[in-house]
Amino acid sequence: MESSFKEKIYKLTKQIPKGKVVTYAQLARLAGSPKAARVVGLLMRNNPYAPQVPCHRVVGVDGSLVGYSAGKGTSSKREVLKKEGVKFKGPKVDLSASLWNGR
DNA sequence: ATTTTGACTTAAG
DNA sequence: GCTTAAGCCAAAA
Numbered sequence: 096m097e098s099s100f101k102e103k104i105y106k107l108t109k110q111i112p113k114g115k116v117v118t119y120a121q122l123a124r125l126a127g128s129p130k131a132a133r134v135v136g137l138l139m140r141n142n143p144y145a146p147q148v149p150c151h152r153v154v155g156v157d158g159s160l161v162g163y164s165a166g167k168g169t170s171s172k173r174e175v176l177k178k179e180g181v182k183f184k185g186p187k188v189d190l191s192a193s194l195w196n197g198r
Numbered sequence: 199a200t201t202t203t204g205a206c207t208t209a210a211g
Numbered sequence: 212g213c214t215t216a217a218g219c220c221a222a223a224a
Binding site: 099101130132 | 212218219220221222223
């Protein structure tokens with residue numbers, strides 16, 4: 096099993112419980128490099144672990160639907176998260192209620 | 199080993 | 212809310 100930065104990201108992303116979201120910066124921090132939020136996005140776009148890695152549960156630092164290339168992009172992402180049980184605060188995710196703390 | 203790039207973030211217009 | 216600019220980081224070529 097490889098032990099690179101991305102491996103940690105995938106592992107953490109897989110652990111995101113349903114109805115919760117996490118920010119790119121948060122994942123980067125949990126992986127050991129708080130400034131590598133961009134890399135997290137890159138790995139999500141690659142998404143080598145396919146449906147196993149719920150990349151749609153990864154949002155911007157503000158709960159904004161950043162990224163997502165599938166469907167209608169951020170628009171479809173918002174619908175998916177809402178179905179998962181994530182609370183929404185207008186156009187953004189309600190981080191105060193649905194932000195995954197990494198545990 | 200060097201360069202390019204990008205699903206980030208923050209600041210400013 | 213969107214775009215531009217700069218900073219930071221790791222992967223891919």
